[in-house]
Amino acid sequence: MFRKVLIANRGEIACRxxxxxxxxxxxxxxxxxxxxxxxxxxxxADEAFAIGAAPPSESYLSIDRLLEAARRSGAEAIHPGYGFLSEAAEFSARCAEAGLVFIGPSADAMRLVGSKSGAKKLVGQIGVPTLAGFHGDAQDAQTFLSAAEHVGFPVVVKASAGGGGRGMRLVWNADELPLAMESASREALLAFGDGRLLIEKYLDRPRHVEVQLIADGFGNVVTFPERDCSLQRNHQKLVEETPAPDFSPDLRRDLRMAAAEIARASGYANAGTVEFLVKDGVFYFLEVNARLQVEHPVTEMIAGVDLVEWQFRVAAGEALPMTQDEIGMRGSSIEARICAEDPAENFRPSSGLLLHLAFPPESRSLRVETGVRTGDEIPPYYDSLIAKLIVWDEAREGAVRKMQRALEEVALVGVASNLDFLRNIVSDPHFVCGQLDTRLVQTIARTTPPADKDMKRWLLAAAVSAWRAQASQKARATAAELGEQWSPWTTSDAWRLAGRHEMQLAFRHDGELLSCRMGLLDPRRFWMEASGRRSVVSAEVEEHRLALCVDDERREFSLIRRPIGFVIIDKGRNFAFEWIDPLAPPPRTADKERSFLAPLPARVTRIFVKGGERVIKGAPILLLEAMKMEIPMNAPHNGVIERVLCSEGQSVREGERLVAMAEGA
Incomplete structure (x- = not known):
């Protein structure tokens, strides 16, 4: 076994x-x-080496810098994780030339199957069905247009290299094809260092399934029960599970046999995944991911194995620890990917500081994989994945319930996230019943309904309690600063000669103004009157815990303080409040000039307009790239572009003005 291994990756997979x-x-x-x-x-890690600037091209995609770090550390092997260079045949070959073991397939095997084009040629020779399309060497628009017209629109343009939905675009007609090719190639080049593309016929509402395999250097190949990865947004997976619901035994067997046959035909060794689309009981080969998959933990949960350990052992020259007959399937496992993104804004990625991050406790049936903690920064340069929740149960019904509960127990404040959307997915009747397909996610609400009247009463009581705790803490700190800890005038108990003080409080929440009158009854209790209803409230505030009693009914919340207010968390759902200071100066009026502001730190990849140009609502204005995703910015109304304030290739800060636009017909 190796003495020391370098991990050529970051984040969650490196920690795992x-x-x-x-x-x-x-x-x-x-x-x-x-x-x-x-x-x-x-x-x-035991050791760590800096390898360059933040952009992946200057660090995690630099083979020379990775090999230099391995040389300096004395590592004997390199594990590539997933993404970045994990499926780059050149990286595997360069490792071998440097005398390092690449913990993955050989360069030759990767050239055969790591490229989607090469893999389709191989599986065509062994009779595994594939979708109609074009996967040749030519990369010009006319060749792709002819191929698309031959198979019939809609089609999918996708990156030949890599995976994870990067460099993939759905094209409905010939007019969309040139821009889709340009965008997909640019994204693929950024993510994998390879901008080559292929084209496939689009299959409507299929199941997206995959088979995990691992092979050793002695000709042994084992496959595991299939994973269903149909729940996707922007061609990237959100929720995965194994085994796939409602598959027949024959279909399960045929999928695994096809995967094993592909591995043997390519001389494959180490871990990999064969992906298929399934429609009406018929499967079509998609691609081979010549690496470990993001969703590999669900396979580990039902099979009772550690696939990373198997990768190490195979790369070190050992035989597989188990035979195909020994690979079992116990129960059901589901994984949900928690990402820094805003589902309401077409899953636009989010970056920034994680003010608070908490997960449910791990157990034999609940696993958490993450690469970040409270106080960490989510940078704008990499994938938006924050964490993965993985649950297991003897039956799928139990696994669904455990995932619903686990997502409720996650608390995340500081960046936009898809947590509420994941909760909507796992509570959707189609998901609960196992009726899955690749378009199901599009039918699920991306936002959660606002709090009802009763919930608003609880939230207002929580906000007042949080404000009181903050005011008391500030008064104590001021008194200590002045050396007057024992002065009665620094006690925030609202005592007055003529009786206790009443006051009006107002908070801004979700674009709405919530207000009440309140007064203290004693040091622990206060009364609150809102919408004509009077309640007696008591609260215990300890760090992030808020125990609230309203009219003898008790509930618990989490409380996270922010520079401009605080967040009340109920069953994982965030409710942000900002206290409106009646003595504060009025807010500055907004700049009337219509402008586009960068939603996060990003790079301008394409500008479609110029100053003086008239545009209609919805017209493309520019493209940004951040967190391995392209972010289109379109005209919100008819108008005139007054000025373009950025240039292609420019890096822009969050909130930076990019385009000035005047409203008009």
Missing amino acids: IIRTAKRMGVKTVAVYSEADRDALHVRL
Whole structure:
């Protein structure tokens, strides 16, 4: 077994690999960009080496810098994780040339199957069905247009290299094809260092399933029960599970046999995944992911294995620890990916400081995989994944319930996230019944209904309690500063000569003004009157815990303080409040000039307009790239572009003005 392994990756997957390596007694070497200097994977590893600036092209995609870090550390092997260079045949080959073991398939096998085009040629030769399309060497628009017209629109343009939905665009007609090709190629080049594309016929509402396999250097191949990955947004997976609901035994067997046959035909060794689309009981080969998958933990949960340990052992020259007959399938497992993104804004990625992050406690049936902690920064340069929740139960029904409960127990404040959307997914009747397909996510509400009248009463009581605790804490701190801790005038108990003081409080919440009158009854209790209803409230505030009693009914919330207010968390759902200070100066009036502001730190990849140009509502204005995603910005109304304030290739800050636009017909 290896003595020391370098992990050529970051975030959640780097932390996950480090845990297995430590259990096996293998020392680990982390690499980090400038943006990841204080990242969790750096803290967990035995050693860490800086490899460059924040952009992936200058750090995690630099083969030379990764090999230099391996040389300096004395590592014997490199684990690529997933994404970045994990499916780059050149990286595998360069590792071998440097005398390092690449913990993954050989460069030759990767060239055969790591490229979607090459894999389709291979599986066509062995008789595995594929979708109609074009996967040749030509990359010009006319060739792609001819292929698309031959198979018939709609089609999918996708990156030949890599995976994870990167560089993938759905094209409905010929007019959309050139821009889709340009956008997909640019994204693929950024994510994988390879901008080549292919084209496939679009299949409406199929199931997206995959088979995990692992092979050793002795000709042994084992496959695991299929995973259903149909629940996706922007062609990227959100919720995965194994086994796939409602598949026949024959279909399960045929999928695994096809995957094993592809592995043997390519001379594949180490872990990989074969992906298929399934429609009406018929499956079509999609691609081979020549690496470990993001969703591999669900397979580990039902099979009782550690796939990273198997990867280590195979790469070290050992035979597989189990035979195909010994691979079992116990129960059902589901994974949900928690991402820094805003579902209401077409899943626009979000970056910033994690003010609070808490997960339910792990157990044999609940697993948490993450690469961040409270206080960490979500940088704008990489994938938006924050964490994965994985649950297991003897039956799918129980696994669904556990996932619903687990998502309720996650608390996340500081960046936009898809947590509420994930809760909507796992509570949707179609998901609960196992009726899955690749368009189901599009039918599920991306926002959660606002709080009802009763919930608003509780939230207002919580907001008042949080404000009181904050005011009391501030009064005590001021008194201590002045050396007057025992002065009665610094006690915030509202005592007055003529009786206790009443006051009006107002809070801004979700664009709405919530107000009440309140007064203290004693140091622990206060009365609150809102919408004509008077309640007696008592509260216990301890760190992030808020225990509230309203008219003898008790509930518990989480409380997170922010610079401009606080967040009340109820069953994982965030409710942000901002106290309106009656003595504060009025807010400045908004700039009347219509402008586009960068929603997060990003790079301008394309500008479609110029000054003086008239545009109609919905017209493309520019494209931004951040967190491995392209973010289109379109005209919100008819108008005239007054000025373009940025240039293609420019890096822009969050809130920076990009385009000035005047409203008009």
